[in-house]
Amino acid sequence: MITLDLTLPDCRYPIHIGRGLLDRAGELMAPVLPQPRALIVTNDVVAPLYLARLEASLAAAGIQTRAVVLPDGESHKDWQTLNLIFDALIDMRAERKTTLVALGGGVVGDMTGFAAACWQRGAPFVQVPTTLLAQVDSSVGGKTAINHPAGKNMIGAFWQPRLVLADIALLDSLPPRELSAGLAEVFKYGLIGDAGFFDWCEAQAAALMARDADALIHAVRRSCEMKADIVGQDEKEQGVRALLNLGHTFGHAIEAGLGFGVWLHGEAVAAGMLLAADLAAQLGRQSAGELDRIEALLAAVQLPVRAPDLGLDAWLSLMGHDKKVDGGHLRFVVPDGIGRASVESDVDADALARVLGGRFIAR
């Protein structure tokens, strides 16, 4: 087991990474719970796979639990589903110190975290991420949210977990498309901040796709290290944390434009990263060779390398609803070569239009 620490001005929490940690969940969690009671929040896909083992481990550590099983899917990341968590908390007479435990992917994690942030104005919570995307990204850093019908993650909170437990053995059951989607976020870390890690990803793409344990542990570890470092510098996304949004302005437009859930988040981010890289190329910050490397790596793990053709007006309007808009100017995170990125706060509309009619849009 590897343990990383995320350190913020007001709190600090461990991220445990390894194979076979689920059965040690109780022992690892017990020291951080203010009260030996927890509500496990999961969904109807994950529950049959892992809920009983988590319950048994918590029970063995003397933690009393209840569980609530949500309907699966991004389309349920809404108020109605969030209320099922509140209903369960009411039903178990949960207190302010009762811990919520998220057992699932990013959807369960984001909703559980948001429910914890709001329950009696703030209850403790723990992340047990079960998708690669959740292990490398969404479970770390305290962003929580639900969707509004008109915009993704529009309603949420910054609320940090007490502990993150990433058991890569849980990824064995992950559908291949979900594995690939998680890899998009892994590669993002290389692109924005670690050229050597990007090289490693290129070399290990096949091992990652084969779910090789060592490769997965390294990928999760390096991703969490980088995320913890960035979030530690800028919890509330006033500066450097924005770099984590590489590909996300385009990606969110794809998700919203096609309807949430048609493309996976990581798939949209993959295509979005290519558009961001193309924008960088238009601005003279990326070479054709670098663009090719990014495209090749995404293709090697079956990620989409062409964004859907939403049409220029739809793209702009969908991106205008995006949170990364500041006073009407379109802001984009753009890579500077591989291993570095920056926020461009007033992107030239013509360059953007060339990208949105360019080679990375499906014809």
Next chain:
Amino acid sequence: MITLDLTLPDCRYPIHIGRGLLDRAGELMAPVLPQPRALIVTNDVVAPLYLARLEASLAAAGIQTRAVVLPDGESHKDWQTLNLIFDALIDMRAERKTTLVALGGGVVGDMTGFAAACWQRGAPFVQVPTTLLAQVDSSVGGKTAINHPAGKNMIGAFWQPRLVLADIALLDSLPPRELSAGLAEVFKYGLIGDAGFFDWCEAQAAALMARDADALIHAVRRSCEMKADIVGQDEKEQGVRALLNLGHTFGHAIEAGLGFGVWLHGEAVAAGMLLAADLAAQLGRQSAGELDRIEALLAAVQLPVRAPDLGLDAWLSLMGHDKKVDGGHLRFVVPDGIGRASVESDVDADALARVLGGRFIAR
């Protein structure tokens, strides 16, 4: 105009108190808004009275506004109504820096604050409280929430406003019952922390009921000073802030037991304070003379001095759902005489039963 400051580790904001401030709202707010755009949130009782003046004042200061008018009442302090705020924000293409302005009583203020806390994980907001209760209590200190059908304020956040603007002229239109309800919270400050202010309230009860401007300004000022001081010491209610809940454990049970909205919050708190004082008497901390003074002051401003008879089982069960429960022990804030109070964390069940069958329960 009097200006108080509320100082917290991470922020500081002004509370402006005076008569006729509504028409200066734009000028007072402009310096604290990160962007000259705002969504005014109000309700269908307050909008016809004051919305146009607030809009005019903001427009004169160059602040672009939209307004959303919610249905009035505690029974609408729920997520359906909250979603009307989010819909309006989406509709106006609000950004993370767009400010929400609460124009209304505690219900509008609590919902607007919670919406601001959640909008894109945290947007600025301003309080323009229009009830006495909101001016002396709910608009200051950053507690925000909505109700769950099974429990009041169960879902919320700590989220501080950028500014509070308390114009006592707005109280001219307040129904008498609402004025009295606000006075219950005013008297609470005297009871928990300032015997001299309690004396002043006794002397000025008639002036307050007559809405004398000087009396109201002093009452709002002293209440906000005390609240700002307490919240400044303990923003997240880990200690001394709990004293502000004097009467509230009983009060919430009354509100929930009768159904939200049957008794006003301040009315329930008034009866609840008497029960807390009676509990103090049972524990030997309050004299019969002090109980009489509290009862007389409440009666002088037409507040209820008898709680409804919910029955012992209902009382206990309703209070068991209360947030101020810690590990199953019933916690109560009890006065120590007049001008001092403390948290009693393990109240004797027999003493409690005597109070709940005692002289302050309606027969």
